[in-house]
Amino acid sequence: MIAVVICMVTLSAFTMSTEDEGYSVGDIATDFKLENIDGKMVSLSDYEQAKGFIVVFTCNTCPYAVAYEDRIVALDKKYASKDYPVIAIMPNDTDVMPGDNMKAMQARAKAKGFTFPYLMDKGQKIYPQYGATKTPHVYVLEKTRKGNEVKYIGAIDDNYKDAAAVKTKYVENAVDALLSGKEVEQKETRAIGCSIKVK
Amino acid sequence: MKQFLVIIILVVFGCKNSNEVQPVEEIEPIESIETDLEIYDFEGLKPFLNQEDDKIHVVNFWATWCAPCVKELPYFETVNRNYADKNVEVLLVSLDFPRQYDTKLKPFLKKEQLNSKVICFDDIDQNTWIPAIDKDWSGAIPATLIYKNGKRKFYEGSFTMENLEAELKNFLN
Incomplete structure (x- = not known):
């Protein structure tokens, strides 16, 4: 009997803690000051003109993230000029994943022609606040009077394998809706990704 | 995808065993031995x-x-x-x-x-x-x-x- 009670307490504690982690749609996302691949520090508040942001937790070493690199570049090309720039954040511990260290990030950004900041979540303080669990993991934020409000959480689109076979472009739909002052229809989606690496 | 796989196997076996492209029916058992994936x-x-x-x-x-x-x-x-x-x-x-x-x-x-x-x-x-x-x-x-x-x-x-x-x-x- 005691074992059952302990088990139930443990279970409920586990459930509660997972619910507390990270943002839900409607929450205000924290700003940050993270180092970019060019050595400069980047914050959301630097973007005075921005109407919002496409924050992408991504990395070099995850095949899913790699599969989406070109599509992340395309998102920035399409939406930076509409004041919804891409901000990419690399959340992995680089001792665990040396392939995600600053040098490797610089090399990848250069090779793939990243047009957006590729920031290191040094000390891994930011991704847990957002509640990112994997790469790639996208948060679309809208700049409001209250702050940067989370409007969409999840995948970039519905086909990791083949960009040409995508049926629903989740992130584009969300940003398009926000740009035209509409409600985002699909606010959360799930996709497989690589767990964020910690020590 | 399956067709693609068959083509690959055709190519691989075609190269290894003979220059002839073998008919698909004969290839299939080989494929099932090679690909024991469910x-x-x-x-x-x-x-x-x-x-x-x-x-x-x-x-x-x-x-x-x-x-x-x-x-x-x-x-x-x-x-x-x-x-x-x-x-x-x-x-x-x-x-x-x-x-x-x-x-x-x-x-x-x-x-x-x-x-x-x-x-x-x-x-x-x-x-x-x-x-x-x-x-x-x-x-x-x-x-x-x-x-x-x-x-x-x-x-x-x-x-x-x-x-x-x-x-x-x-x-x-």
Whole structure:
């Protein structure tokens, strides 16, 4: 009997803690000051003109993230000029994943022609606040009077394998809706990704 | 995809054995020997996640490209070996990319000689099946489902041998 009670307490504690982690749609996302691949520090508040942001937790070493690199570049090309720039954040511990260290990030950004900041979540303080669990993991934020409000959480689109076979472009739909002052229809989606690496 | 595979095999065998392109019918048995992978979509996977047979099923979602998944595979292998007499069955569900079945997954399986059953799961509709497998699963792997009849628990994250055995013990009574 005691074992059952302990088990139930443990279970409920586990459930509660997972619910507390990270943002839900409607929450205000924290700003940050993270180092970019060019050595400069980047914050959301630097973007005075921005109407919002496409924050992408991504990395070099995850095949899913790699599969989406070109599509992340395309998102920035399409939406930076509409004041919804891409901000990419690399959340992995680089001792665990040396392939995600600053040098490797610089090399990848250069090779793939990243047009957006590729920031290191040094000390891994930011991704847990957002509640990112994997790469790639996208948060679309809208700049409001209250702050940067989370409007969409999840995948970039519905086909990791083949960009040409995508049926629903989740992130584009969300940003398009926000740009035209509409409600985002699909606010959360799930996709497989690589767990964020910690020590 | 299958056609593609057949073409690849045709090419490979065509080169190795003879310059003649052999008819598909003759190639198929060779393909089945070469590709002993069981590949399922979500409809096909579902029965593996809902067996009511009094066994404890440990279902681990993994991929060869997922370093923490590969790291914990020996723990699942140990469980499969040491708890077989206690009605525990391990199923390793590979989320490897189909285009890497031949280049990554098969060589890995050949090298590791896993004693747990391995199946491949390939279904593009992730936004449907991820929450269907567990409502709180964000989609990160490794992830593991342990269930016995109606009782089930889902774990997103890595296991140590100790943690895995501790969780398993909750199902053993």
